[in-house]
Amino acid sequence: MAAAFTVPAHTTAPIRVPALAWALVLLGTLALYVMLQENGALLHHSWMVAHELFHDGRHALGVPCH
Amino acid sequence: MSYKPLLLRALVAGLMAGLLVAIYVFAVIEPTIDRAIAVEHAAEHDHGHDAKEMFARTTQKGGGAAASIIYGVIVGAIFGTVYAAVRHRLSLANEVTRVAWLAAVGFGAVALVPAIKYPANPPGVGDPNTIGQRTTQYLALLALSILLAVVLTHLSGWLRHRVAPSAHGALLVVATVAAYATLLAITPGSPDTIGRGVSAQLLWDFRVRSFGGLALLWLGLGTGFGWLLERHSERTLEATPSPELAGTRA
Numbered sequence: 001m002a003a004a005f006t007v008p009a010h011t012t013a014p015i016r017v018p019a020l021a022w023a024l025v026l027l028g029t030l031a032l033y034v035m036l037q038e039n040g041a042l043l044h045h046s047w048m049v050a051h052e053l054f055h056d057g058r059h060a061l062g063v064p065c066h
Numbered sequence: 067m068s069y070k071p072l073l074l075r076a077l078v079a080g081l082m083a084g085l086l087v088a089i090y091v092f093a094v095i096e097p098t099i100d101r102a103i104a105v106e107h108a109a110e111h112d113h114g115h116d117a118k119e120m121f122a123r124t125t126q127k128g129g130g131a132a133a134s135i136i137y138g139v140i141v142g143a144i145f146g147t148v149y150a151a152v153r154h155r156l157s158l159a160n161e162v163t164r165v166a167w168l169a170a171v172g173f174g175a176v177a178l179v180p181a182i183k184y185p186a187n188p189p190g191v192g193d194p195n196t197i198g199q200r201t202t203q204y205l206a207l208l209a210l211s212i213l214l215a216v217v218l219t220h221l222s223g224w225l226r227h228r229v230a231p232s233a234h235g236a237l238l239v240v241a242t243v244a245a246y247a248t249l250l251a252i253t254p255g256s257p258d259t260i261g262r263g264v265s266a267q268l269l270w271d272f273r274v275r276s277f278g279g280l281a282l283l284w285l286g287l288g289t290g291f292g293w294l295l296e297r298h299s300e301r302t303l304e305a306t307p308s309p310e311l312a313g314t315r316a
């Protein structure tokens with residue numbers, strides 16, 4: 001960790017990250033929430049189908065479940 | 067390097083890591099889930115109510131594998147985008163080492179810290195009445211853990227111009243340990259108690275195996291993405307030789 005952030009001797013050009021990419025990150029985070037965390041707190045309970053289907057994944061990935 | 071080819075490689079690496087984890091979940095974690103469900107059903111049967119499941123166990127196993135793959139792809143996309151944004155600030159030798167370093171940070175903040183405070187539980191352990199509270203606790207810890215990683219990264223940059231290089235690393239290690247120890251100490255513990263015939267052996271097996279899956283995901287993503295990106299970077303360099311190289315050849 002210590003050596004990671006030095007003043008670059010020969011600068012690496014920054015990558016231009018389009019705004020759309022950050023929208024993608026947000027969308028991905030939301031999708032992860034629906035898949036792994038949604039326990040009926042935010043969405044209609046018809047989403048319980050997804051909840052039940054991804055059930056084992058939730059336990060395996062260590063997120064709270066039953 | 068531009069964003070698009072980078073994202074593509076992050077997605078491919080995420081997919082590969084997700085597939086690896088799916089196989090691992092199916093072969094290593096599912097047997098312990100089955101053991102836990104057997105305990106759970108025995109307890110329910112004793113109390114005279116057999117729960118009706120929406121899906122058969124085989125479908126849920128398929129769902130568990132699918133969740134692992136989707137998780138890998140999405141984490142890959144997010145990781146790739148964050149890497150694209152911070153890559154120019156990481157002055158490590160090449161893509162492999164830069165990606166490995168960021169993957170280590172991601173693994174620590176997103177997998178290790180939550181696993182220490184709120185370790186994984188097999189089915190039948192959590193109290194259905196506390197699921198809302200446990201979800202909030204988990205997400206709050208996750209958010210604070212990521213925030214700490216960002217703050218420590220900025221602290222590293224800030225310290226660089228203010229302390230000797232020899233002191234920099236030590237200070238940063240002390241700050242990291244102190245910050246995460248404090249976070250783990252001040253966040254509230256899980257409200258649940260473990261009961262209903264779940265043995266310590268089953269709980270331990272499950273927690274170790276679940277953590278192994280998370281480690282496998284970050285290891286696969288970190289090495290796969292680094293390797294793909296390094297290969298891409300070498301090819302791009304070959305295609306457009308630097309002026310000095312062109313000069314020596316002429």
Ligand SMILES: [Zn+2]
Pocket residue numbers: 055059065066189190
């Ligand atoms: Zn569950």
